[in-house]
Amino acid sequence: MSHTPGARQAQKLKTRQALLDAALVLLEEQSLSSLGLREVTRAVGVAPTAFYRHFRSTADLGVALVEEALGSLHPMIRTTVSPAGDSDERIARAVELIAGHVAAHPAHVRFVARERHGGVQPVREAIREELARFAEEVRAELAKDAESAGWSDADLRMLAGLYVDQMLITASLFLETLDAPEEERRLAARTAERQLRLISVGRRHWLD
Amino acid sequence: MSHTPGARQAQKLKTRQALLDAALVLLEEQSLSSLGLREVTRAVGVAPTAFYRHFRSTADLGVALVEEALGSLHPMIRTTVSPAGDSDERIARAVELIAGHVAAHPAHVRFVARERHGGVQPVREAIREELARFAEEVRAELAKDAESAGWSDADLRMLAGLYVDQMLITASLFLETLDAPEEERRLAARTAERQLRLISVGRRHWLD
DNA sequence: GTAGTCAGTGAACAACTGTGACCACAAACG
DNA sequence: CGTTTGTGGTCACAGTTGTTCACTGACTAC
Known part of the structure; x- marks a missing residue:
């Protein structure tokens, strides 16, 4: 029982x-x-029964993988959404950050993209919760921004959700182009930047 | 060989x-x-070997399901994106159309959302191709609009992709709230409308 | 130093899987 | 008409699956 x-x-x-x-x-x-x-x-080289010492089932293992894949990502949020520097430059930096993360942890990203709508309910739920937490953090960060003056809470929540979804779309796009020619990857990055920029424009003129 | x-x-x-x-x-x-x-x-009530008379494998069946789920959706595109009526009203109609489709064919929508990033490569590919076709149709429709004057082809393509992705996100959102209280479903619809509206605003001020 | 904890083992199980060769029989064709 | 075609069925095979049980032996705690 004690902490051995x-x-x-x-x-x-x-x-x-x-x-x-x-x-x-x-x-x-x-x-x-x-x-x-x-x-x-078999892949690890242990007996099948050893599995039970660590996880109740493969679904349980999946939930653990969700934590591993998304748990350590929270610090990244703040630095990405934080309003530092020129808008276009910030967007380029965010896209580059996503690209770097995908290149560094492709399997984790693939797992999340795949199981977000996958066939295992507890895992879906775990991902949903984690993404909701992301969205809440983004919302809180957006609320601090001067540009959000006059925004309703529902609108802020909507924008935060849009950003999170867009982040995942961009990540899975980079995943598909991981072993594609350099040129195609640059093109994907440009498209992602354009999409984020359009959302930014929409945000700027939301209250017109 | 002949058409019996x-x-x-x-x-x-x-x-x-x-x-x-x-x-x-x-x-x-x-x-x-x-x-x-x-x-x-077993579910159908035929012998296992009968399966081979129709599909080479379950992956093959998956590809057939993709056609069934997305093939008949193309006519819907034109009427959705076509620039008829007031902007907000058009958006509300589009969201309602998506909600109706999800309610009518939940299993198809779930299948596409799940297997888009799923574990079977040929099926992923089939969905990717079909969605790319959608995006192209949307792009063509957008190009006709007077509001797209001065837009580069890459920008049009970017916006079309954004619309298609957003359509899928909205659909899977409705899927999650299918057997949720009426109020929650209305709330989801409002959020989806807001997001589409923000994209519209961004589109309107893109060339500023 | 001795007793107890517990991660990992090995064998066994019933149930399941995809796929093969062969057969039955109704529809299509000459 | 008889012959061919081909959907579907039967039986069998070799592998695989999740889970159980009793076990070993290195570590921890007293």
């Missing part, structure tokens, strides 16, 4: 992480609902 | 449709990549 600081739990966490990593690799060409528990343990 | 007009092919098409329908039902709580061929035939 020994090498015992360290090893356990190591296996757990190995299971998560192996699952993420396997999920690059299938959905969570078809991921077998044995498949995962 | 007999009752032979009629029965075959009937079985094929039964397989598609059964698959669609089964796919409401799982992804295509975990859909078993036997599972489908």
Whole structure:
């Protein structure tokens, strides 16, 4: 029951992480609902029954993956939406940041995009909650901005949701062009910037 | 080889449709990549091997489902984007049209949303192609509008993509609120309208 | 130092999967 | 008419799946 600081739990966490990593690799060409528990343990090199020491089911593992994929992303939000510098430059920086994240963690991004509407209810729910949290943070950040003066709360919430959805669309777009020629990737980035810019224009003239 | 007009092919098409329908039902709580061929035939009441008379694999069936779900949607595009009537009223009509379609064909919409980023490559590809066709049609329709004077082709394409993505987001939002209280559904509709309106505002002031 | 905890093992199970070869029989064609 | 065609059915195969149970042995706690 106590917080055993020994090498015992360290090893356990190591296996757990190995299971998560192996699952993420396997999920690059299938959905969570078809991921077998044995498949995962085989990839790691442990007995099938060892799986139960860490997760109740593959759905449970999926929820853990959601936390791993989205939990560490919150700090990024603030710096992205924060109103520093010129608008176009800020947009370019945000798109570049997304592109970098996708390049650094492609499997995580693919997992979230895939399972957001996937076949496993608890995982869908976990993603929905996490994205709602993102939207709330974005809303709070937008509310601070002087440009949001006179905006109703519902309108702010709407805009925040638009931004979050757009962020995911952009991420999955970059994912598709990950191993495409450099030129196509630049084109995708330009399109993403244009879309964000159009939303910004709409935001600026919302109250006209 | 000839076009046998007999009752032979009629029965075959009937079985094929039964397989598609059964698959669609089964796919409401799982992804295509975990859909078993036997599972489908069992639901229809035919022998497992009969499946092969109609589809090479479940992935093949998935592609057929994409055509069924999106193929008949093209006529809807023109009437939705066409510039008739007041802007706000047009938006409200478009959102209502989407809501109606989701209510009428929830399983189809769910399938597309789920498999768009799903684990079966050929199906992803089929959806991507179909959505690209939609975007092209929207672009063509937008190009006719007087409001698009002075727009570059890339900008038109960007806006068309934004509209198509937004359409899908709205559809999947309605899907989630399908069996939710009436009030929540109205709220979702209002948010969707707001988002479309913001895009419209951005479009109007794009060249400022 | 000894007792207890617990991550991981190995074997066994019933149920399931995709796919093969072969057969039945009604419709289509000459 | 007889012959061909082809949908669907039957039976069987080899693999795979999730889950159970009793177990081992290294670690922790007293």
